[in-house]
Amino acid sequence: MxxxxxxxxxxxxxxxxxxxxxxxxxxxxLDILNLAHASIFMLGAFTALVxxxxxxxxxxxxxxxxxxxxLLGVLLDRVAFWPLxxxxxxxxxxxxxxxxxxxxxxxxxxxxFGPDVRHFPFDVVRTPTITLGQATFTLAQLAIFLGSLxxxxxxxxxxxxxxxxxxxxxVAENPxxxxxxxxxxxxxxxxxxxxxxxxxxxxxxxxxxxxxAVSSVMGSSVELxxxxxxxxGGMGSIPxxxxxxxxxxxxxxxxxxxxxxxxxxxxxxxxxxxVLIIRPTGxxxxxxxxxx
Amino acid sequence: xxxxxAVTKQYGGVHAVKELTLEIPERMLFGLIGPNGAGKTTALNxxxxxxxxxxxxxxLDGRRLDRRKPYEIAALGVAxxxxxxxxFPYMTALENVVVGMHVHARDSLVGQLAxxxxxxxxxxxxxxxxxxxxxxxxxxxxxxxxxxxxxxxEQRRVELARAIAxxxxxxxxxxxxxxxxxxETERLRDEIVRLVRERGIGVLLVEHDMALVMSAxxxxxxxxxxxxxxxxxxxxxxxxxxxxxxxxxxxxSA
Amino acid sequence: MHELVAAYHAHSALLNEIxxxxxxxxxxxxxxxxxxxxxxxxGFMAIAAYASVLLVTRGHWxxxxxxxxxxxxxxxxxxxxxxxxxxxxxVFLAIATIGFGEIVRIFAINLPFTGGAEGIAGIPQLVTxxxxxxxxxxxAFLLWRLTRSRAGRAFAAIAQDEVAASxxxxxxxxxxxxxxxxxxxxxxxxxxxxxFSSFFISPSDYSFGRAVDVLAFAxxxxxxxxxxxIAGAALLTLLPEWLRFLQNYxxxxxxxxxxxxxIFLPQGVWSIVRRRSAR
Ligand SMILES: Nc1ncnc2c1ncn2[C@@H]1O[C@H](COP(=O)(O)OP(=O)(O)OP(=O)(O)O)[C@@H](O)[C@H]1O
Ligand SMILES: [Mg+2]
Numbered sequence: 001m002x003x004x005x006x007x008x009x010x011x012x013x014x015x016x017x018x019x020x021x022x023x024x025x026x027x028x029x030l031d032i033l034n035l036a037h038a039s040i041f042m043l044g045a046f047t048a049l050v051x052x053x054x055x056x057x058x059x060x061x062x063x064x065x066x067x068x069x070x071l072l073g074v075l076l077d078r079v080a081f082w083p084l085x086x087x088x089x090x091x092x093x094x095x096x097x098x099x100x101x102x103x104x105x106x107x108x109x110x111x112x113f114g115p116d117v118r119h120f121p122f123d124v125v126r127t128p129t130i131t132l133g134q135a136t137f138t139l140a141q142l143a144i145f146l147g148s149l150x151x152x153x154x155x156x157x158x159x160x161x162x163x164x165x166x167x168x169x170x171v172a173e174n175p176x177x178x179x180x181x182x183x184x185x186x187x188x189x190x191x192x193x194x195x196x197x198x199x200x201x202x203x204x205x206x207x208x209x210x211x212x213a214v215s216s217v218m219g220s221s222v223e224l225x226x227x228x229x230x231x232x233g234g235m236g237s238i239p240x241x242x243x244x245x246x247x248x249x250x251x252x253x254x255x256x257x258x259x260x261x262x263x264x265x266x267x268x269x270x271x272x273x274x275v276l277i278i279r280p281t282g283x284x285x286x287x288x289x290x291x292x
Numbered sequence: 293x294x295x296x297x298a299v300t301k302q303y304g305g306v307h308a309v310k311e312l313t314l315e316i317p318e319r320m321l322f323g324l325i326g327p328n329g330a331g332k333t334t335a336l337n338x339x340x341x342x343x344x345x346x347x348x349x350x351x352l353d354g355r356r357l358d359r360r361k362p363y364e365i366a367a368l369g370v371a372x373x374x375x376x377x378x379x380f381p382y383m384t385a386l387e388n389v390v391v392g393m394h395v396h397a398r399d400s401l402v403g404q405l406a407x408x409x410x411x412x413x414x415x416x417x418x419x420x421x422x423x424x425x426x427x428x429x430x431x432x433x434x435x436x437x438x439x440x441x442x443x444x445x446e447q448r449r450v451e452l453a454r455a456i457a458x459x460x461x462x463x464x465x466x467x468x469x470x471x472x473x474x475x476e477t478e479r480l481r482d483e484i485v486r487l488v489r490e491r492g493i494g495v496l497l498v499e500h501d502m503a504l505v506m507s508a509x510x511x512x513x514x515x516x517x518x519x520x521x522x523x524x525x526x527x528x529x530x531x532x533x534x535x536x537x538x539x540x541x542x543x544x545s546a
Numbered sequence: 547m548h549e550l551v552a553a554y555h556a557h558s559a560l561l562n563e564i565x566x567x568x569x570x571x572x573x574x575x576x577x578x579x580x581x582x583x584x585x586x587x588x589g590f591m592a593i594a595a596y597a598s599v600l601l602v603t604r605g606h607w608x609x610x611x612x613x614x615x616x617x618x619x620x621x622x623x624x625x626x627x628x629x630x631x632x633x634x635x636x637v638f639l640a641i642a643t644i645g646f647g648e649i650v651r652i653f654a655i656n657l658p659f660t661g662g663a664e665g666i667a668g669i670p671q672l673v674t675x676x677x678x679x680x681x682x683x684x685x686a687f688l689l690w691r692l693t694r695s696r697a698g699r700a701f702a703a704i705a706q707d708e709v710a711a712s713x714x715x716x717x718x719x720x721x722x723x724x725x726x727x728x729x730x731x732x733x734x735x736x737x738x739x740x741x742f743s744s745f746f747i748s749p750s751d752y753s754f755g756r757a758v759d760v761l762a763f764a765x766x767x768x769x770x771x772x773x774x775x776i777a778g779a780a781l782l783t784l785l786p787e788w789l790r791f792l793q794n795y796x797x798x799x800x801x802x803x804x805x806x807x808x809i810f811l812p813q814g815v816w817s818i819v820r821r822r823s824a825r
Contacts, residue, residue, distance in 0.1 A: 092765055093808050095761075097808045110795070374710070379710070387699070394714050415694065
């Protein structure tokens with residue numbers, strides 16, 4: 001029982017972590033809390049669903065969803081944040097403009113797909129189950145877990161070992177200084193939004209596959225948990241997101257199993273609140289990707 | 293009146309201020325000079341509670357200031373200006389000065405909420421006084437301009453007006469002449485001298501402009517690498533070989 | 547005749563909603579005026595709503611006694627929340643307050659006396675449009691006077707430069723706590739008004755989404771004055787009604803208009819009115 005709960009918690013936690021990476025990346029580079037992120041999570045899932053229903057193989061559909069999510073992220077940056085950057089607006093305006101774009105994206109999904117919950121075809125999501133000791137899980141769950149981990153490792157490597165990563169870190173550290181050494185700020189911002197949003201979209205697809213449900217409101221079930229993840233792990237830290245995601249996933253499943261399912265979310269937010277008060281930098285906040 | 297007793301402030305391995313002992317008497321225009329990074333701003337931050345000393349004590353008329361919060365120190369009669377202006381950017385010059393009167397303002401909240409006439413009259417009196425103060429500093433026309441739209445020299449004078457408005461016993465000025473032209477500097481000097489003579493405020497003037505410090509201050513202390521290397525009258529300071537060396541060193545490297 | 551009555555009821559409900567939203571917008575505005583972004587106001591609203599409903603239905607209290615008690619409880623919760631989060635800034639403060647709001651909501655679902663996820667039904671309609679708007683007028687007036695007072699100046703100073711403010715003798719912690727408590731009181735009072743002007747309350751009335759909407763009211767209306775949040779609440783409450791004909795696409799246009807306001811009216815919609823009257 002305990003092992004099974006741990007395994008379940010790890011699966012869902014890895015999806016939370018992937019989703020939260022988008023928050024952390026954008027906050028780290030632009031100091032913005034992007035409240036449209038959950039809507040891209042949802043649109044990524046819809047895109048993959050549409051592709052799958054058109055007969056596209058699942059892996060290609062996931063890539064397509066990621067691409068769509070990334071482009072929606074770049075669009076988001078252009079319409080909601082770029083104009084505010086230009087006039088050096090305070091921190092409040094971008095928060096509201098990201099909410100506005102989130103409304104537009106969710107509204108579009110509502111208009112196109114209606115308010116009902118959609119499902120992937122059964123033969124797409126049905127995979128063999130694996131039993132390891134006391135834990136049972138599906139091949140798909142395992143793939144989701146490993147896929148999330150691989151994407152996070154890839155992102156960390158990208159930031160640490162490539163020219164692009166160096167530019168992102170420089171901009172996160174000090175945009176003005178980065179500009180002085182010849183880094184194109186706007187290009188870095190666009191790329192950051194593309195990557196963050198593509199990851200968010202993949203998280204949405206994996207989440208939808210895990211529960212086999214896609215709906216226009218699915219973002220609201222993760223947007224606050226994503227915040228809890230980055231606060232717990234440390235804002236701006238990629239390993240922190242992973243750790244935070246796994247811990248939140250585990251705490252959810254364990255609290256359902258051993259406390260009461262009613263207070264499941266209260267425990268997540270109590271953790272969030274306590275971490276903010278006791279250690280606002282989170283568990284790994286000091287080792288953020290600014291210094292990766 | 294203000295005394296620093298063997299005050300040290302360390303930032304990591306850096307001794308920003310080291311074993312500094314200073315006594316600033318009442319009604320005196322006291323100069324604090326030193327090359328860049330000597331620890332002058334840090335000394336002001338220590339007095340105003342923005343930084344806590346690593347060792348040593350600071351007191352105002354025998355009352356300990358260290359370990360008090362900045363707002364408590366301000367309420368005891370210590371006001372300051374900042375090296376880079378810290379006006380409230382979206383308030384007008386006048387509103388900035390009115391906020392400066394916070395400690396002494398008596399327009400009670402309840403009276404204001406109820407629209408009680410004496411409270412409203414009080415608030416009006418504050419604005420009148422603020423306008424006068426700006427007038428004394430030659431800023432009458434700029435009183436209703438938003439602070440961040442003011443020229444740098446004007447911002448400095450508004451900041452000075454805001455500090456004076458607090459009716460301090462001691463006023464700490466961090467490079468008030470930086471960026472001013474000679475005419476403005478001359479004027480600033482007269483204003484500072486007048487503050488000491490007419491209002492009886494003690495002033496601690498941190499400044500790079502030697503001519504200003506030498507002509508205005510009665511007594512001067514010199515910091516170098518956080519340590520006090522000399523203290524005395526302008527004439528003594530001017531001829532002190534240690535001071536000359538500290539400054540020549542800077543000029544040579546500059 | 548029936549249609550007339552129905553139309554009146556439909557409109558009075560909308561009118562009530564505008565008034566209550568305006569109060570909620572003012573409640574976030576108060577904390578913003580002191581430089582703090584709080585998204586926990588739904589938690590305060592819920593505390594006062596449940597408390598006042600229980601006091602009236604079970605304790606047989608009169609409405610105003612119950613509403614003010616509920617609001618006072620919300621204010622006390624505001625102090626309790628405000629104290630530990632004093633040192634948090636910006637987004638971190640916002641997230642902490644979101645956490646608080648969610649915890650309150652989850653408790654509302656699970657406590658034995660709050661009616662669970664279905665909430666409490668059959669609440670007597672004790673609140674009229676007149677009560678809502680006279681409350682709004684009084685609170686807006688008091689807040690306007692507050693901005694003119696010593697405390698109001700201190701709020702603005704803290705919001706613009708906390709260090710400079712404390713250097714002038716202003717105690718930031720005290721004023722921030724006061725702002726939290728005032729905001730919580732207003733949100734709580736609005737919660738009581740809302741509860742007694744509809745037949746039922748449920749935890750979903752106090753969701754994160756609503757907190758975000760309320761913040762949008764204040765910012766889109768303009769946080770430079772008391773009138774801004776009221777104007778923003780009116781506009782953004784009416785907008786979805788006007789856009790009903792778009793059906794499922796409604797939020798696209800709604801969001802687009804909010805986006806245009808934020809991008810092209812940095813001082814909020816109220817600044818248009820002000821500019822007109824200044825001419
Ligand atoms: N908050 C801080 N953290 C770390 N080091 C600091 C801090 N404040 C000052 N220092 C260091 O302490 C030393 C003294 O700095 P301070 O600003 O007091 O010098 P100053 O005399 O005011 O110089 P200037 O003439 O350039 O204004 C410098 O080496 C500075 O880098
Ligand atoms: Mg300095």
